[in-house]
Amino acid sequence: MQRRSVVLLGATTLAAPALLRAQALEKPKLTIAVGGKNLLYYLPLTIAESLGYFKAEGLDVTIVDFAGGSKALQAVVGGSADVVSGAFEHTLIMQPKGIRLRAFALQGRAPQVVLGINPKTMPGFKSVADLKGKKIGVTAPGSSTNVLANFVLAKAGLKPSDVSIIGVGAGAGAVAAMRSGQIDAISNLDPVITLLQRSGDLKIVSDTRIVAEADKAFGGPMPAGCMYAPQSFIDKNPATVQAIANAIVRADKWIQAAGPADIVKAVPESYLLGDRAVYIDAFLASKGALSVDGAIPPEGAATALRALQSVDDSLKGGKFDLAAVWTNEFVKKANADPKIRR
Structure with missing residues (x-):
């Protein structure tokens, strides 16, 4: 009986940090929408899930995968998802429509398309x-x-x-x-x-997997995959958003230090599309375009807007609040956290 009590106490002690964090979160159970989860574009999301980084932050995350980023965007706008793992430019596209979305953690520093x-x-x-x-x-x-x-x-x-x-x-x-x-x-x-x-x-x-070529093509840094959410969600759930940012920044850093073999072990078998060597080559081709610390470049919103306006006449001439579509507030705190810096 005494031995059983010790075992139970040990298990409780190990689970305590995540349990305490969950109790401090406004919304520990949430849904993240993504369009094409198997893509290296969203690798930090998969790593945060598979290595338990979301759970370590006290989060119970359900990831819903759609055929493309526009479908994931529709999910959060429609209210069936809380947060999107998607393309940065969607935050700008929706602003003229009166839908306030804000990116708070970067996964990719070049489009990789x-x-x-x-x-x-x-x-x-x-x-x-x-x-x-x-x-x-x-x-x-x-x-x-x-x-x-x-x-x-x-x-x-x-x-x-x-x-x-x-x-x-x-x-x-x-x-x-x-x-x-x-x-x-x-x-x-x-x-x-x-x-x-x-x-x-x-x-x-x-x-645009090559950062230098992407920067040259777009005339500046073009933020890509990121975590974004309605401003209302961020305002109501700052601790929850911080927890998500912590998990993504930790994943960003892990990926930069990982080798191809580590990546292959960490992702589902289905991601390999039947060829491990191809996935490794794809990772090596895309690694440089993945974020190293989750920070969104200050010039990124202006670059993205120029690109969008060059292909969509409806976005020309309108007034945009570029500062409202991104923030590094949560990423800065994540990078200052000792457990994440390791």
Whole structure:
């Protein structure tokens, strides 16, 4: 009986820190929406979940995966999700509509979106202008992959209406669409891109996995995957938001110190798309574009707005409060926390 009491006491002691943190949170049980959780774009989210960083902060997180970021955005706007793991630019897109969203922890410091053409259906491809009248696959219409495709098209003098945009998801469906010739080009992310490239089913046209190239293309730092939420949620649940930021920053730092083998062990088998070597190559290609500390670059909102306005006339001429769509308040506290700095 005495031995059993000691065992129970030990278990309670181990669980106590997370239990105490949960009691201090306004909303310990919450839902996070994401569009394409298997993508390296959202790797910090997966790591925070798989390595128990959310639980360590006292959070009971349910992650709901959608076909693309625009669907995840709809979930939080509609009230079925509390927080989104999604593209930074969605915070700007929704501001003119009176929907106040704010990013509070960064996962990616470059978009990591790659636009490539299908060598089978476009063997004579010479320039982006050749995409006029063609079918371009994106994760979901209105997602960040769609935005980047529009941005590249605009630089070549093409309008969004000059092509057909088709949602193909962020996994095996996207790969199948390219290999079967259903689409002539694709705007997607890793590991989909690396898998198609290695099998000869993709010729890269624009690659924003390389931070320097992304900065040059967009004219400044372009924040990508981030954690964002309605301002009302942040105001009502500051301790909960801090806990989320702590978990993501911890994941960001772990990824930067991890090797490919560590990453493969930490993600679900389904993420590998049947080829461990491809996933490792994809991780190495994307690692430099992932955030090192969760901080959002101060110039990021202005860069994102310029990119959006270059492809969406409805956003031109409007007044935007750039300071209202991001904050590093929670990330600064996370980086100052001794348990996260390790």
